[in-house]
Amino acid sequence: xxxxxxxxxxxxxxxxxxxxxxxxxxxxxxxxxxxxxxxxxxxxxxxxxxxxxxxxxxxxxxxxxxxxxxxxxxxxxxxxxxxxxxxxxxxxxxxxxxxxxxxxxxxxxxxxxxxxxxxxxxxxxxxxxxxxxxxxxxxxxxxxxxxxxxxxxxxxxxxxxxxxxxxxxxxxxxxxxxxxxxxxxxxxxx
Numbered sequence: 001x002x003x004x005x006x007x008x009x010x011x012x013x014x015x016x017x018x019x020x021x022x023x024x025x026x027x028x029x030x031x032x033x034x035x036x037x038x039x040x041x042x043x044x045x046x047x048x049x050x051x052x053x054x055x056x057x058x059x060x061x062x063x064x065x066x067x068x069x070x071x072x073x074x075x076x077x078x079x080x081x082x083x084x085x086x087x088x089x090x091x092x093x094x095x096x097x098x099x100x101x102x103x104x105x106x107x108x109x110x111x112x113x114x115x116x117x118x119x120x121x122x123x124x125x126x127x128x129x130x131x132x133x134x135x136x137x138x139x140x141x142x143x144x145x146x147x148x149x150x151x152x153x154x155x156x157x158x159x160x161x162x163x164x165x166x167x168x169x170x171x172x173x174x175x176x177x178x179x180x181x182x183x184x185x186x187x188x189x190x
Contacts, residue, residue, distance in 0.1 A: 022039050055122035093158060
């Protein structure tokens, strides 16, 4: 029985949430069922029964991570106003730079990188999906803009600044780069 054929299960949902918290704390790169199961109060056998395989569990964890990502983007959309591209980029960056979100962002980066290096594995499509999600958000804001904003450029800036932040921890420099970009597109709009 594949995951799509399995009926919904409260136990599966509960273990998925626990596994997600574990993955945020410990990462997904070297996920092993035995330590995961012990940490979340289960057994490898139960996890395999509920998820079908380790790959299916990873897919479920990535879907859960993507749900968090989409929720964060939705909050950024609300914080940024409805037609203000610069405010959307600033609000999104504000969420990304918040140290409380660092573990989730490291998990996102691991999944993104694995999606590129193992395109046929359980990570398949994760990077492409997140690019499409973020471009979709930024394109919504562009609709009301005057043409000086470019969703692809905004995404490139946010992703580059995020990688810099995760690599160096230098929030001040990364934030300055984001603000400089916003100043440049503001000058173009004026």
